[in-house]
Amino acid sequence: MSASRRTSTIGIIGTNTTLVCQYTDSITSKGTWFTESIFAYTTPCLMVLLILTFLASRLTHLLLTPLRQTTMISHIIAGVLLGPTFLFKNEALTSILFPPGGKVIFETLGNLGLIFHLFIMGVQVDSGQLHKTGRKAVAIGLTGLLFSGALGFAVHLVIIHIHHLESSTVPITYALIVIVNTMTSFIVVTKLLTDLKILNSELGRLAASSSMVCDCVTWVASMILMTVGKALQLSQWRPLVTAFAALSHYIILFFAFRPLVIWIGRHTPEGEPLNQNHFVAILSIVLLASFLGETVGQSATLSAFILGVSLPDGPPLGTALANRLETMASGILLPTYYMVCGLRAQPKSLVGKRSIWYLAFVDVAGHIGKFLGTLLPSLYFRISFRDSLSLSLIMCCKGIMELIIYTYWVDKKFIDNGIFTLLLFNMLGITGIATMIVSHLYDPSRRYRVNIRKNILDSNPNADLRILVCIHNEENVPPIINLIRATNPTRRHPISIIVLQLSELTGHVSSTLAPHHQRSKPSSNLKQSERIVNAFEYFEQHSQGHVIVQHFTAEAPYETMHVDVCTLAVDKRTNIVFLPFHKQWTIDGTVGAIFPSIRNINRIIMEEAPCSVAVLVDRSQISSKRSILMGHTLYSIGVFFLGGPDDREALAYSKRMAEHSNVSLTVVFFNWMSGCLSHNETEMILDSELIDEFKACVVGFKERIIYRNENVENGMETTKIICGMDDSFDLVLVGRHHSPGSPVLSGLTEWSECPELGLIGDMLANSDFSFSVLVVQQQSPGAKSLHAPKHHHKPTDRNADSRIYPFLEDESDQVRIQLMS
Incomplete structure (x- = not known):
């Protein structure tokens, strides 16, 4: 039988309805020697589609990485580029690579990945944080929601009043878009913050808390609107039946499926991976919940997400499920869903339709309202303009949750492909631009x-x-x-x-x-x-x-x-x-x-x-000496002093140790040739002053303090002396950096394995020494000098007990952070 006869075909039935005809035995091919085209069979066609998805999405993401774009945007753009509008304009090539039968299976696979991805995202949401949200986050979240809805509805009413639109469904479409524009999805915002590497910054936590408040309100409104809107299209009494069925479904999820999954999770021993049988059982429950959601007219993906939200996040169950499912669901199956969304886009449908551009005004107005509704309260709470601007842009970003709603509307005939394309392109443009601006505008290290x-x-x-x-x-x-x-x-x-x-x-x-x-x-x-x-x-x-x-x-x-x-x-x-x-x-x-x-x-x-x-x-477990500082054995500490700010910091720290009655301190000065600690005159003066001060402060404990002067000419001699002290100490203190260009370190650079520890620290940490090592680094104190010989301290009340309030002394110039929004 020829391949042309075995290829899936399509036909139009009724209005905007497509029927796909597929041979039941066209699953696997017999090879190119026995068939005219292996693309007439489902399995090889699906393989090619997956390969195209991975290659196109990864290449697009690689090209967009300098623009700080998220993986979602890259995958959708790849789908748009692979669609019939751009790369595959040839209908014959499109019919070969994207046959109707293969495309249906491809979309089904993408939706399956979406179900599991949303379930994992739901499991990772800590719904208990909502009641801990601070006043600032609540105000910003609600104000952004209200401003977005108000401005969107205002533009919507103005357009309907001025223009006489032909389609009676357009006002409903306007309302749907306005409702979704009020949404700022919590999982979308946290994913964006993770990609921008600001999730645990002060701004990131505020954005996450604000989006959670906004998300809870808009999700309820969206579910009600979609349920009632669909029911109104059917009959007069169906809204009540559909709403009751949806409510019953979510009650079953919470009071039947949730306890069952938690019970299965409790049988996993602490710290052990999730049992294979338990893992399969949980996946079956997720699929069953999604199936029941489809049965009562609810989204399968939404059902999986709500089931996940109802479960406890974090270890052991949340972590185990994320580790087992995330790679398959999010890394392999989810990109196919993004690709399908991109392939659905039809840019040509935007040409010549005035009503679609009216919807564009409503959509943009909603984003402007969200931006102003976030910016104004942020400035009111005295957040800097730069951070307020970044927060406003983050709250305007859309992602996978909005994309799910858009595709749901298309599938349920709330909107057509032209409106879907408009919403998709608006989401890509606004989110992409906002991401680039925030990545350059906000720096958490400030x-x-x-x-x-x-x-x-x-x-x-x-x-x-x-x-x-x-x-x-x-x-x-x-x-x-x-x-x-x-x-x-x-x-x-x-x-x-x-x-x-x-x-x-x-x-x-x-x-x-x-x-x-x-x-x-x-x-x-x-x-x-x-x-x-x-x-x-x-x-x-x-x-x-x-x-x-x-x-x-x-x-x-x-x-x-x-x-x-x-x-x-x-x-x-x-x-x-x-x-x-x-x-x-x-x-x-x-x-x-x-x-x-x-x-x-x-x-x-x-x-x-x-x-x-x-x-x-730490090498205390292999040291031959097991001093614990509480017995009679002296805890032997050595300080290797080669000169420089970090060595001076280490010596200053050792001064506190020298006063301990069970500590024996040895300070080893490595001098260059004629006895100079450093070839740099300034550093030599600072080193000498600190050494003199150190000796004066510990004069009362000189019986437990030893000074050694070692004259060396190069790094080889320095290393030889250090190696000879292997059994002399329990702990050695050394600075990370030393006097730049010091001859006592010459020849050591090529031995560096851990440069973050410095030359000597790296040698001590990676060699066969038995003592522990403390590598000290003094950060540049800015306006202050590297060393202050004289301290000008405030008078101290000797009768006051400084042990009671150790964190409250002299903090007038310190701006304290709010750790929890």
Whole structure:
């Protein structure tokens, strides 16, 4: 049988109705040797369509990446370009690559991916955050909604009054467009913020909270309008029946399907992957919910989304489902849906139809209303004009939720392909332009850029030392606590610790930075999180009141996690940030685990932090000495001083350690040739002043302090001396950078494996040493000098107890952030 006879055919039945005829045995071909065209068969045709989808969408996204466009926009544009209007203008080629039978299956596959994608998006939404939304977010969300609706309806009424439109359905279409323009989808905004890498910024959290308020109101209005609008087209009594069926459907989702999915999720052991049988059972429930939605006249995708929203987000269920489903649903199947939407566009249908351009005015008016309705209240709340403008543009962006509504309207005959094309192009243009502007307009790092950066060297010796501690897992806790214990907190020199538990944003769509006790859900694992808190609280309780601890939790993508660290450091005016190294050692001295994501976070923090930064390379579990600072054995600490601001910061920090009764401190000065610490005269003066000051301050503890002067000519001699001290210390302090061009480092650059630790720090961290290493970096203090020999401090009330309010001293110039919108 010839291929022409086996090709699917189409015919027109009635008004705007197309019938596709397909042979039942045209699934797989027998090969090119036995058929005239393999495109007459469904399976090879579907394969070619998928290949075209992946290639075209990825290539388009690659070309649009410099313009900071989202993947959704790139995929839709690829579909438009592959459509019959542009690349495939030849009808014969279009009929081969996009036959009616293959296109139906392709669209079905895309809708299946959309169902699972919306379900995952729903699972990741924390609906409990709605009642925690702040006054600012509620006002901005509602004002934007009202302005958009008011201006859209005003333009709609003016056009209807002035022009006598022929079609009686146009006024209903106007109303539908006005309602959708009031919408700002929460999952669309959070996806956009993630793509722009500002999800956990101050503006990003405000935008997410505002969109959640707007989303809840407009979704209810949209569902009611679509249900009633469809029912009114059928008969007089059908609206009540359809509305009752829809309500019953969602009640079944919440009171039957939701408990069933949660019950299945509870059978998954904590920290274990989702069982295969449980995973298949949940997918079956999702498909059943979508099927029931189609049965009662509701959208299958909307049913899956609402089922997902009703489920608890985050671990264990939300994270497990996202890990199992996201790659297949969002990475493979969803682009086919975007491609189908792009292929539906018919730009030629926009020519010569005045009514469509009237709708364009209504659509643009709704966006203008949304923009003004967000901009004005933002300025009222004293948000800067730059940030208010960025927020207004973000709230005007549309995405997958609006696209679903547009395609639903086309399928249900609310609108035709011409109006769909207009709405699609408006969405692409407005969202694409807004994305580009926001990416260049808003920089979250401006929030923590300060003129004067905090450090230890220039801090008030009579004030509390403020340390921000970053914790990724339980293994980070013991070495950090031992390090703080070695810092010797006393009544005269108390320490304020801000513990920030960092966890990757998985199973959620909104980031969090909040005090630990205010979090709505655990950041990753509740038991691990509580054990970390308990460890620091135990340390605080046994510190005789010399240590005050505050706990914070941050959930964010690894790419932007540094924003939370730097923001909290500015807010709490910390002197130094402690970061764990990205490698962990086993007891036999081998590297047990490597975390590249933690390394990237450390790199960015060291570049952008508003205060000093220290990276702790912990080898305490393999050290031959097991000093714990609480017994009779001295905890041996070494300071390698080669000169420069970072070494001076390390020496200033060691001065606090020198006062500890169980600490033995050795300061090793590496001098060049004739005894000079540095070949730079200015740096040499600053180094000498600090050394003299250090010796004067620790004169009372000189029996536990050793000074060594090592004269070297090059980096080889420096390395040889350091290697000879392997068994001499439990902990070594060293600066990240040293005096530029110093001869004592010559020849070491080619050995660098971790440049973020500096030359000496890299050598100590990646060699076979048994001691722990603390690599210290002093951020440039801006207007202040690198070293202040004399401190001009305010008078201190000796009768006041500085332990009670360690975070309230001298904060008149500090603008505090609102951690939760």
